[in-house]
Amino acid sequence: MLDLKIVRERTEEVKQGLRRRGIELDLSEFLALDEKRRVSQQDADELRRKRNTVSEQIGKLKKSGQPAEDLMTEMRSVGDSIAKLEAIIREAEESQRNLLLTIPNIPHGTVPEGKDETANVEIKRWSPQGTEPAKLSFEPKPHWDLAEYLDIIDFDRATKITGARFALYKGAGARLERALINFMLDLHTEEHGYLEVLPPFMVNRTSMTATGQLPKFEEELFKVENGTYFLIPTAEVPVTNIHQEEILGDEVLPVKYTAYTPCFRREAGSYGKDTRGLIRQHQFNKVELVKFARPEDSYRELETLLLDAENVLQRLQLPYRVITLCAGDMGFSAAKTYDIEVWLPAQNRYREISSCSNFEDFQARRGNIRYRPKGSKKTEFVHTLNGSGLAVGRTVVAILENYQQSDGTIMVPEALRPYMGGMERIVRRGGNP
């Protein structure tokens, strides 16, 4: 949520910032409403002040046995006036808030111009050999063919059990998914200094609103029937809301959490996209990184958050590149976003495996997450950041495709072998159903 005061006092800057996202916003009605609200607030305060002093007077008169009927009658009408003003204020506040909640964040100054993904800017390439991915000596197979041959992921049965866009992992496939989760969590907690948390996988409407999924993107969420809860689309939601309505001490910042959770997404409007394989599922696992930082530190924290996520791919020796999203391609709440894209040889292209963003005070204002700067009496909103570290299902895809051998078996990345019970190679499963 944008700061009301900034929208009021620096309207042109706000409109200019939103224009970079390709959004043209008419704020005149909003500002008129704001003016009306503020005038009413002033009037109401003035009347309340009068009522407070006179009521005290009435109390004293009654105590000393003197009549106070005239004053009481007068105050009754003052009370009515206050009630009318309060109704106006409440209505204005509500419609102001409702509008503010639908306005996306302003892009940071360093975010490149552009209206869609074609304007994103590549800033880095990495591979075990240097920068470019190694060429396989044979025609690479797509991960779904490999998974089917090895019998480690069963898409058909998942469809039977539930429906499209679900997966049933089996044998080494299930083990690989679990190994990756543990590997990532261990890396982030033991080497990058994050505190592991395991949050609820369902959240309420307030939490979804704080991080920005609501009110605008309800159609992308799974809602639990007979209740008011939503399945989380990312651990960002429950983890960022850990400190909702809190005032953090300066000395605890930056706070760094990592969490494994499954994520649930409707993927409405993506019919026909990535229909085969693990790339786009209604349920997938992810290890998330979340930070709460001082405003002056947040962009430095974004860089280290990105490095922490990149490190997972480096340890797994998977080629990737990093891009800066342009203003028009960023998510609703973000002020700046880097995407990490992993190399998929069968698709002959890079695909998103992590998204690392600084939300500045956008989410903190919605969730009322504050801190007290050292030596200050006033509180300020913290900056929140998060990034995938990494999307687990897509990491499985990358391992299958990059580590595939000509015979269809998969070498297990060395860093992962301790988590796979020493397994060095995934071979075709036999004997079991």
Next chain:
RNA sequence: GGAGAGAUGGCCGAGCGGUUUAAGGCGGCGGUCUUGAAAACCGUUGAGCGCAAGCUCCGGGGGUUCGAAUCCCUCUCUCUCCGCCA
């Protein structure tokens, strides 16, 4: 699911219609004392809106009243007991 109790500042806790501008304690900060620290003592210490005067906030919302932390309704959450349950 049934019955009951409760929600007050960072924490504990008093208040149950009018000097509450929310007592008191703990914790925090500053000071006195001390070689230093502890103890003791003194002072200070919630959030938000407003240029200011001032106004709002005692779980959320609504009501009664000249006046509500205090009375009423409602919702949410917590706790205790019973039932059910991995």
